[in-house]
Amino acid sequence: MTVLADRIDALLPQTQCRRCGYPDCRKYAEAIATGATDINRCPPGGQETLQALAKLTGRTAAAGIDPGLGGFTPGHVAVIIEPLCIGCTKCIQACPVDAIVGAAKQMHTVIEALCTGCELCIPPCPVDCIRMQPARGTTEGMVVPVSGNKQADFFRAHYRARSARLAREQTERHARLRRKEFAAGAREEVIARRKAEIAAAVARVRAKRAQQPSKPGGGSR
Amino acid sequence: MAGAEILRIEVVYALPDTQHVIAMELAAGASVRTAIERSGLLQKFPEIRLAHDKVGIFGRVVKLDDGLDDGDRLEIYRPLVRDPKEARRELAARGKTMGRG
Numbered sequence: 655m656t657v658l659a660d661r662i663d664a665l666l667p668q669t670q671c672r673r674c675g676y677p678d679c680r681k682y683a684e685a686i687a688t689g690a691t692d693i694n695r696c697p698p699g700g701q702e703t704l705q706a707l708a709k710l711t712g713r714t715a716a717a718g719i720d721p722g723l724g725g726f727t728p729g730h731v732a733v734i735i736e737p738l739c740i741g742c743t744k745c746i747q748a749c750p751v752d753a754i755v756g757a758a759k760q761m762h763t764v765i766e767a768l769c770t771g772c773e774l775c776i777p778p779c780p781v782d783c784i785r786m787q788p789a790r791g792t793t794e795g796m797v798v799p800v801s802g803n804k805q806a807d808f809f810r811a812h813y814r815a816r817s818a819r820l821a822r823e824q825t826e827r828h829a830r831l832r833r834k835e836f837a838a839g840a841r842e843e844v845i846a847r848r849k850a851e852i853a854a855a856v857a858r859v860r861a862k863r864a865q866q867p868s869k870p871g872g873g874s875r
Numbered sequence: 876m877a878g879a880e881i882l883r884i885e886v887v888y889a890l891p892d893t894q895h896v897i898a899m900e901l902a903a904g905a906s907v908r909t910a911i912e913r914s915g916l917l918q919k920f921p922e923i924r925l926a927h928d929k930v931g932i933f934g935r936v937v938k939l940d941d942g943l944d945d946g947d948r949l950e951i952y953r954p955l956v957r958d959p960k961e962a963r964r965e966l967a968a969r970g971k972t973m974g975r976g
Contacts, residue, residue: 738957755894764894794894
């Protein structure tokens with residue numbers, strides 16, 4: 655099963671666009687492998703991917719790509735209209751492959767070579783400042799495959815790197831929280847112990863007084 | 876990540892027409908400032924003023940004296956073009972917010 659999922663995943667374009675209804679290409683591959691879904695749910699892959707999936711799985715490609723999943727224009731990438739950007743970081747959080755550079759109240763910019771064209775950054779933008787347009791080869795300093803399996807591998811690697819980083823950050827957040835809770839718990843424990851000690855002391859004094867009802871020096875012998 | 880002797884990082888300065896990605900290796904313990912100085916971007920883009928412009932790692936603003944981890948992408952940011960106050964007014968008029976997260 656896993657081996658089949660690997661082989662299916664290797665045929666998917668790794669745009670991580672979720673048009674198929676799964677959270678990423680890998681999950682779609684696994685669902686195809688188990689027979690849970692159809693092979694025609696990848697608009698970015700188009701006919702080529704559909705045919706390859708049909709050949710691998712022995713299923714039919716006759717229905718064509720499900721038209722309800724929307725079209726996809728290969729080679730288009732997201733571009734930010736700078737005069738409109740307010741630096742809200744929503745697109746950065748939505749991007750599955752860390753293709754957008756920017757921080758809060760700073761200009762956001764798409765690193766073209768990293769953009770898979772998934773369009774997931776577009777709906778979250780509150781000022782509609784992201785457009786899709788043909789790639790122009792504007793990224794310098796990266797050796798980037800422009801199409802095919804090599805490009806899919808490149809996208810997958812970046813998706814995995816981001817996923818691993820997010821998981822790591824979450825683990826660190828949880829650890830911080832646990833340390834904080836532990837510190838708070840320890841403080842409460844100390845307070846509770848002191849309260850118990852004081853209560854025990856008070857009880858001892860009361861017990862003593864109960865045994866000797868007369869005040870010291872006040873009684874007759 | 877911690878404990879690596881060599882840090883493999885990237886320094887990025889992204890413009891709409893050219894996104895510059897400089898991959899580099901640094902000795903463990905190198906600072907953000909060192910990485911940026913070694914990237915050559917300051918010579919290539921005199922408009923970058925480290926004393927003024929913000930820098931960050933994967934969208935989180937950091938200080939120039941902060942350390943780096945293996946795999947970090949160090950980003951040199953550019954200011955917004957739009958006046959944020961004006962932007963906020965326009966958004967309010969459209970019933971949207973800048974929000975958080």
